Amino acid sequence: MTDTSKWDGAFAKQENEDKRVQSLTEYRLLGNTGLRVSPIAFGAGTFGEKWGDAWSTGKEQGREIFNRYIEADGNFFDTSDVYQFSESELWLGEYIKDAGIRDRLVISTKATQNQAVNDPNGGGNGRKHIIESVNKSLERLGTDYIDLFYLHHWDQVTPVEEVVMTFDQLIKEGKIRHYGLSNFPAWYVSKAHTIAQQRFLNPVSAIQNQYSLVARGDNAEYLPMCKHLGIAYTAWSPLANGLLTGKYQVSAEGELTGSGRLTEAWATDPSVANLATKEKVAVIAELLRISKETGHTPSQIALNWMIKHRGVTTAVIGARKLEQLESNLEALEFNLDQAHVDALNEVSALTPQSPYSYHTPEFLELIHTGTTVKHV
Numbered sequence: 001m002t003d004t005s006k007w008d009g010a011f012a013k014q015e016n017e018d019k020r021v022q023s024l025t026e027y028r029l030l031g032n033t034g035l036r037v038s039p040i041a042f043g044a045g046t047f048g049e050k051w052g053d054a055w056s057t058g059k060e061q062g063r064e065i066f067n068r069y070i071e072a073d074g075n076f077f078d079t080s081d082v083y084q085f086s087e088s089e090l091w092l093g094e095y096i097k098d099a100g101i102r103d104r105l106v107i108s109t110k111a112t113q114n115q116a117v118n119d120p121n122g123g124g125n126g127r128k129h130i131i132e133s134v135n136k137s138l139e140r141l142g143t144d145y146i147d148l149f150y151l152h153h154w155d156q157v158t159p160v161e162e163v164v165m166t167f168d169q170l171i172k173e174g175k176i177r178h179y180g181l182s183n184f185p186a187w188y189v190s191k192a193h194t195i196a197q198q199r200f201l202n203p204v205s206a207i208q209n210q211y212s213l214v215a216r217g218d219n220a221e222y223l224p225m226c227k228h229l230g231i232a233y234t235a236w237s238p239l240a241n242g243l244l245t246g247k248y249q250v251s252a253e254g255e256l257t258g259s260g261r262l263t264e265a266w267a268t269d270p271s272v273a274n275l276a277t278k279e280k281v282a283v284i285a286e287l288l289r290i291s292k293e294t295g296h297t298p299s300q301i302a303l304n305w306m307i308k309h310r311g312v313t314t315a316v317i318g319a320r321k322l323e324q325l326e327s328n329l330e331a332l333e334f335n336l337d338q339a340h341v342d343a344l345n346e347v348s349a350l351t352p353q354s355p356y357s358y359h360t361p362e363f364l365e366l367i368h369t370g371t372t373v374k375h376v
Contacts, residue, residue, distance in 0.1 A: 024074040032230030041076035043318040047091040048084025066095040080110035093141035108148035125158040127166045150180040168201040180206035186221040211235035213348045220356045223311035232313040246298035286347045303331035
């Protein structure tokens with residue numbers, strides 16, 4: 001019988017490499033492009049005041065956070081037209097203009113959700129809405145081009161061809177440099193990439209999905225897809241909406257306690273509500289153990305594990321307070337021992353479901369029967 005837990009742990013181990021990341025200037029290429037981005041991007045969802053205190057910074061506090069990330073030589077900012085009901089784009093654009101450094105930064109933003117009243121085309125991924133969203137984001141950000149424009153969600157109705165051709169047009173017009181897809185099915189991303197290749201159009205450059213020590217479902221399909229197609233993988237919520245920060249406790253009855261967004265406001269992923277699973281509790285316990293052994297915070301350990309992950313291009317972090325950003329940036333200043341990496345891989349490993357349970361090294365042995373087969 002195949003030991004799937006052993007396989008998953010081994011698979012995860014192979015995906016981690018000893019990346020001696022020491023600063024935000026050890027840039028990574030955004031997929032098969034020449035665009036260089038920092039290993040930690042700043043997610044500007046907290047820039048604004050329209051989502052309430054648990055999600056928001058003040059205007060000047062946001063500027064301090066922006067300036068500190070720049071001082072640390074970070075170059076990658078991520079936002080969306082829906083963050084703070086578009087206020088995030090406005091504040092980010094103002095900060096960039098005042099700093100006078102637009103061309104040294106990489107800006108990504110997104111659109112899909114409908115924020116209009118009684119407008120059936122005010123949302124979705126159709127050509128009309130994409131073009132209008134790009135134009136409005138350009139205006140709010142105060143720039144004449146966007147480095148990376150994502151569709152934020154799959155609308156489940158727009159043909160892939162329409163999306164690819166629209167983005168190709170926007171690239172040729174100079175309004176965007178690259179495009180990506182966030183929270184989309186892997187088959188849709190692959191189809192978009194194939195259509196672009198066949199028609200000599202600009203392909204998908206990046207995807208942005210949720211990934212963390214308690215959300216590793218993308219190991220099976222998305223990470224291998226990105227590797228084979230040359231698509232960048234940017235990870236949102238690497239700290240699982242704060243669950244991996246160490247500030248929450250889970251009782252024996254499964255009740256979450258502690259002060260923070262998860263107990264006082266709302267999370268960006270509805271599934272986060274199912275917090276008290278034994279798997280997540282085990283991951284938190286392991287983080288706390290390693291934190292005690294190393295002297296680094298659980299957040300720093302979770303981020304360090306992430307940025308050493310072979311398949312992840314960039315981890316997108318947010319911060320509501322300057323000290324949160326400072327602490328997160330310290331994740332770049334150390335390297336976990338391999339024993340700690342292995343322990344985190346093992347405790348967070350998922351048991352592969354069919355058909356992935358047939359992709360294990362043990363099952364491959366039944367296929368190749370001792371024959372060595374390699375790509376050259």
